[in-house]
Amino acid sequence: MVDKSANGRPRLSLGNRPGEDLEQRELTLGFVPLTDCAPLVVARELGMFADEHLEVTLSREPSWANIRDKVMMGALDGAQMLAGMPVASQLGITAVRRPLIAALSLGLGGNAITVSRRLFERMREVDAEAVRHRPRTAGVLRTLIESDRRTGRPPLTFAVVYPVSSHNYELRYWLAAAGIDPDRDVRIVVIPPPQMVARLRAGEIDGFCVGEPWNSVAVQGGHGHVLITSDQLWRHKPEKVLGVTQEWAERHPLTLRALVRALMRAGQWLDDPDHREQAAALLARSEYVGVKEALLRLPLTEQMIYDPGESAVPHPNFNVFQRHAAMFPWRSHALWFVTQIYRWGQVDTAYDMTAVAEMAYRPEYYREAAAAFGWSCPLIDYKPEGLHAGEWQLAQAVPEPLRMGADAFCDGGRFDPQDPAGYLESFEVATPRVTLETLRHMNQFQPSRPARTAGKASDGAS
Known part of the structure; x- marks a missing residue:
């Protein structure tokens, strides 16, 4: 169960989780100064990490290459990470050959x-x-x-x-x-x-x-x-994840679960509109993003200024942290990244794309925490993209159906995770280095959790 403390922060009530049960209490997590590092900052500043008996230091890094190298070499225990990084590591196309996993999504859009x-x-x-x-x-x-x-x-x-x-x-x-x-x-x-x-x-x-x-x-x-x-x-598209090495995850299962719980609660806190201005004030501090608070308040309060001298216009769902299952690491999202890596010729060897997605994204951590919190959680790991112009309902969820966000592409495209090779064939502009025939031969869809049509469209969905 989750209740709220006097300051509105979600508070965990799962019984005793003594800190000595954790394999590691003191952690260093990396981030790049961006609005969507907010879950890490909120969890650090508002005590979600501390509630899980974690002592977390946040390390501001200048680039994603720094994040990659420091996590892979062990200088960081984990990090806010680009959603495609664990996928690339499983394909072996990173500078250091050490597989990464995504234990949690950190939000959508941005x-x-x-x-x-x-x-x-x-x-x-x-x-x-x-x-x-x-x-x-x-x-x-x-x-x-x-x-x-x-x-x-x-x-x-x-x-x-x-x-x-x-x-x-x-x-x-x-x-x-x-x-x-x-x-x-x-x-x-x-x-x-x-x-x-x-x-x-x-x-x-x-x-x-x-x-x-x-x-x-x-x-x-x-x-x-x-x-x-x-x-x-692409409406409600994937963006950042909590990334750790596969080896670290295997050696620190309880610590990783504690991290996931803390960050999920931070995401819940962030998606309360009444908390967005406080989040902007936290991120504006020099040790985090370090820009004027007003510049952070715009995206966090779902506004955008498109042109110099103009007023801000509403932009709903610009940054989504927890609602619409935003923190669930969909393996279909990982699979979409695999298709783009092939589309633009970043790998020259044919692999089982679904197997890569399943190694990179690990939804079991989210499911365990969601069950403890009493949150509705998807029963499936894969869902089509591009089917819904408005909100829709995911029936394959427990304990009750989930409200999901629109997932339409700007060109009307559709991504079917049961046919990633067919999706690649749909593009007129592409520069693959692997023939689509070879990819199709390699990719007979057999996920650990069967992909079904994810619910019916409703409320303006196409």
């Missing part, structure tokens, strides 16, 4: 694609009417790229935060949906999130895909324009 003022003005010159409408597609950009090619201008340069990040795949998805080949028509570079705005201001890049608050920093500083948010690209 990114945007922003371009420089100079590029935005060029786009407006091409088609002012198209640029006026939101969300902005890449169609105008395609016209501009074709014109630049004819006149001999160098390709536009866009930045993402890491090669297997959702940001890379979101940017590529958005470009490819308009017929732009990300590997041929533009240049994509990797830059750590806190450096994005400075590089944009210096003219080193023309745009980026990054998490908040860095889009808001660019816009309110007069340096950029937001074209589209990640939730407009």
Whole structure:
């Protein structure tokens, strides 16, 4: 059971869990300064970790490469991690060959694609009417790229935060949906999130895909324009996870379960609208994100400023931390990342994609904690994506059905986890290094928990 203390913080009531039962009490967890590091900060500052007899130090890291290397080498016990990192580690395409697992999702959404003022003005010159409408597609950009090619201008340069990040795949998805080949028509570079705005201001890049608050920093500083948010690209899309090495998880099962419980309660606290401003104040501190509180308050209170000098507009569900089963590590999400790794030629060997997803994402930790808390929890590990334009109900959940968020893609695409190779075949723009025939041969869908159609659409679902 979960009740609330006087300050509104969820409080665990599961009987005695003495700290001496844990394999390790003192932990160091890494994070990158972004709005969605909030579950770690809240759990540290409001005592959810302490309630689980954990003494947690949070280590602010400058880049995702730092996170990867320090977790793999044991300098960090775990970290806020890009959702694709455990998948990439299981495929063996990381610099250090040590498998990672995702024990928990840390939330959904939170990114945007922003371009420089100079590029935005060029786009407006091409088609002012198209640029006026939101969300902005890449169609105008395609016209501009074709014109630049004819006149001999160098390709536009866009930045993402890491090669297997959702940001890379979101940017590529958005470009490819308009017929732009990300590997041929533009240049994509990797830059750590806190450096994005400075590089944009210096003219080193023309745009980026990054998490908040860095889009808001660019816009309110007069340096950029937001074209589209990640939730407009793919509603309620996966973003960050709690990542640890597989070896650490096996050696510290009780400690990992305690971490999961604490972070789940932090996510619950964060999804109370009355707590979002307090969360912004915590994140604004120099040891965490270290930007003005107002810049963090915008995304956390579900608002977005798209263009310099304009007012904020509502953006519901921009950052979702716990509702809609946001912290459940869906293996279908892991499988989607596997398809993108193949789509863009980041691996040249055919694997059983479902087996990779099952090694990378471990929902059993969430299920155990949810049962203890009395929270409804999915009975399935896989669900289709792109079927619902509005909220819907997942019937395959206990003790009662779950309200789920929309999952539509911007181009109307649909992802069936029972046919990942077929999903790859649906893309006109792709640069795979493994033949789709080989992948189809390797991938006969046999998950540990059978994927069924996940509930019926309702309340505006398509």
